[in-house]
Amino acid sequence: MNPSHALSPIPSSLAAGMRAASPVVLGYLPIGFALGVLASTAGFTVAEVGLMSALVYAGSSQFIAAGMFAGGAGAPAIISATFLVNLRHLLMSTALVPSMRHLPAWQNSLLSFGITDETFAISTAVLQGRLATAPFMAGLHLTCQASWFLSTVVGAMLGQTASSSSALGLDFALPAMFIGLLVPHLKGEGAASRATAALVGAGSAVVITLLFPGSGWSVIGATLIAATVGVMLR
Amino acid sequence: MMAIRPHVALLFLGMALVTYLPRMLPLVVLSRLRLPPLLLRWLGFVPVSVLAALLARELFIVDESLVLGLDNPPLLAALPTFLVAFLTRNLMGTVLTGIAATAAIRFFLQ
Numbered sequence: 351m352n353p354s355h356a357l358s359p360i361p362s363s364l365a366a367g368m369r370a371a372s373p374v375v376l377g378y379l380p381i382g383f384a385l386g387v388l389a390s391t392a393g394f395t396v397a398e399v400g401l402m403s404a405l406v407y408a409g410s411s412q413f414i415a416a417g418m419f420a421g422g423a424g425a426p427a428i429i430s431a432t433f434l435v436n437l438r439h440l441l442m443s444t445a446l447v448p449s450m451r452h453l454p455a456w457q458n459s460l461l462s463f464g465i466t467d468e469t470f471a472i473s474t475a476v477l478q479g480r481l482a483t484a485p486f487m488a489g490l491h492l493t494c495q496a497s498w499f500l501s502t503v504v505g506a507m508l509g510q511t512a513s514s515s516s517a518l519g520l521d522f523a524l525p526a527m528f529i530g531l532l533v534p535h536l537k538g539e540g541a542a543s544r545a546t547a548a549l550v551g552a553g554s555a556v557v558i559t560l561l562f563p564g565s566g567w568s569v570i571g572a573t574l575i576a577a578t579v580g581v582m583l584r
Numbered sequence: 585m586m587a588i589r590p591h592v593a594l595l596f597l598g599m600a601l602v603t604y605l606p607r608m609l610p611l612v613v614l615s616r617l618r619l620p621p622l623l624l625r626w627l628g629f630v631p632v633s634v635l636a637a638l639l640a641r642e643l644f645i646v647d648e649s650l651v652l653g654l655d656n657p658p659l660l661a662a663l664p665t666f667l668v669a670f671l672t673r674n675l676m677g678t679v680l681t682g683i684a685a686t687a688a689i690r691f692f693l694q
Contacts, residue, residue, distance in 0.1 A: 373679045397586045401593065405600035415599060425595045433602035438634075443610035445630035451615035458615060462608040467638055474631040519687030522658055525642040526665050526682025528635050533669040533678075535632040544632045551633040552640035556650065559641055563648040569637045576633035581626045 360480050367489020370476055374468045375497040377524035378409075382498050385412055386505020392420035399506035403499045408466065411435040412502075435566040441573050442470040449473075449482045457484045464491025467569075468524060475531045543583040551576030654693060661685035 361370060382403070389399045394416065402412055411432045418428045442465050450458055461484065469491055473482065535544045554572035562568070619627075643659045644650055652659065665682040672678070 373675055376679060394592065395585055395587050397588050398592050401588060402596050405596050406603050408603050411603065425598060428595060429598040429602055432599040436603040437606050440606040440610055441630055442634065443607050444614060445627045446611055447614045447619065448624060448627065450611060455612050458611045459608050462611045463604060465607045471635055479628065517687065517690060519683040519690065522661055522682045522686035523679055525639060525658055526679045527675065528639040529662060529665045529682065530669045530675040530678035532632065532635045532639060533666065534673060547629050547633050548636035551636035555637035555640040556644050559645050559648065560650060568641060569634060572637035573630060573633040576636065577626050577629035580629035580633065584625060
């Protein structure tokens, strides 16, 4: 279950959601910029890059789509790959049900558009299974998507300009955020079963990636295995 | 530069649809149902499992193969980052430590 220690009051306002987004924004800016550069090299116009970030808003699948488009792949192949890579959000959306089921369906249908690996990591860490407010979720999701949209468009406008984000270590911003959000799960009541789930999840993700490279199944498969092991230990 | 070609717009609409449905359907449909307690307990393990899986791919996998060693700066940078996370529980401090450690490791080792 969730870490039960040190429960602070639930942030509920739009502004609190925007503040909670700050580590995601820090991570999205260099990656979005890099995606914009890549997508313009792949043959998309600046407006098309902006349209993709506004409509699709899913980092790894946008990288894959740009690469496939440059390689001459057709729409059915690109859309199939996108579906497979983004199917993992099904699990995240399901995991958010206990915290968001009290909201009206129309609000959930809008808020669900902004579920990404990173916003899910932040919102579940903040909520810890408690009820979310729509303004908090909207502040978090809109801020993250705005930073994604702007950084990809700026990257596309600057095109081939060399990106030094990896020399600056900015490519480690999101992995570091995952570490910062993972560690609280490893403390407090029930930490042993959560730590075991984490180890199983990490190991499974590596093994699945090595066995089925580029398949998009690693996070889904690892989560199914790790959560099942965790719930059996509990 | 500002043009949007119709076939590209259609491609993005298709990508958007197959991305949005898995994000939206569970939240909207399952919210109407009573979920069994075992499933709720299982879902409680999803965040930690997702985090660990995402992180492992970032730390151990480079270009689809396993890289364990000095030629993998993110893996080395993870050590001080974990340390700061355990000691401070400060998310922004953890992120900045990770960025600085990665930059320093790349500067000195590569």
